Amino acid sequence: MDIKHVKTFCAVVKHGGFSKAAEALSYAQSTVTMHIQSLEHDLDLRLFDRLSKKTILTEPGERFYQYAIELLVIYEKAKEISREKHEVAGSLSITANESVAVYLLPGILKKFKERYPKVNITIEASSGVNELQRLREGETDIVFRIGEQLEYDGVRTVLLRQEEFGWILPEGHNDQNYNQLLQQYPFIYTEPECSYRKLVHGVLMENGAAPERTLESSSIEVIKQSVMAHLGIAILPHMVVKDAEDKGQLIYREIQMPTNIYSQAYYHGSRWQSPVQRAFVDVLLREFAVLVSDE
DSSP states (O other), rough: OOOHHHHHHHHHHHHHHHHHHHHTTTOOOHEEEEHHHHHHHTOOOOOOETTTTTEEEOOHHHHHHHHHHHOOOOOOHHHOSSTTTTOEEEEEEEEOHHHHHHHHHHEEEHHHHHOOEEEEEEEEEEOOHHOOOOOOOSSOSSEEEEOOOOTTTTTEEEEEEOEEEEEEETTTOOOOHHHHHHHOOOEEETTTOOOOOOHHHHHHHHHHHOSSEEEEEHHHHHHHHHHHHHHTEEEEEEEGTTTHTTTEEEEEEEOOSSSSSEEEEEESSSSSOHHHHHHHHHHHHHHSEEEEEOO
C-alpha cells in the first residue's frame, strides 16, 4: 500500500470528489483514479460508490477512512524524527481562538521555544467551527479555546487556568446599572460560534438584562475598541481588557458566571504523539495545568 494513494484517498473524501481532489493535489484526474483503483486492489475493498455525479464512501470505505487519517498522521510525524539523538525538532500545528492566541499563547510559546528552538510552529485562528473534528482528523495538533469544562470522545483536555469574566463599560460609567446602560448602548456579542457566547447570553437573561439593541463581531479586539469608543458594552474575559483597564481606557466589573470557565488545551487522546507534541504537552502541564481530563 503506497502512502501517496492513502493521501489521494483522504483528499477525495475531504473534497467530495475525484476532480476536486485532483485540483487540490495538482494531479490529473486520471492519476487520482489510478491511485484509488490501486488502493482498492491492495485492500481488496471497494472504497467509493459513484452515483451520477456524486462520489460516496462505501461502508468499508468509511471504516478505512479512520485508519487512513491515523496512517497519514503517523507518517507525517515520523518524518520529524531528528537525525541528532535526543533533539526535538519538527513542526507543530496550533488552532486557537483570538483571546487565547493574543493574550495567553505567546507566553506559552516563549517558554516552549526557549527549550525547543528547532520546532516550527503554525498558528491558525479558530472560528469555533469544527475545531475538534480537525483535531481528530489530524489537521491540527493542539486546539486552544475558552469555555466550560466538557469531555469529548477521543480528546484529552488540559485545563490551563480559570478565567474571570466581567462587564466591559465605556469610561465614565461607574455608577449606572446594567439595565440603564443597555437602554443607552447596544450590547456587543461575540460571534455565534464563540465557545462562551451562550454562557454570556444566559447571564444577561438571568439578570433581566435582555438587550434590545445588539452589535456582533468575530474579533475581540474590535469589541474592546468599540466599547472604548462608546459604541456599546460587552461581557468579556478579564485577560483581554486588563491592560486597557489599567490605563483607565475602560471599566471592568467582574460578574459571577453560572459555571467555571477555563482556558483549555485539547489534544488527541489515543493517537501516537510525536516528540514535538509530547514536548509541548509537557510544557503545558509543567507551567500552566490545573488538571488533565482523559477522553
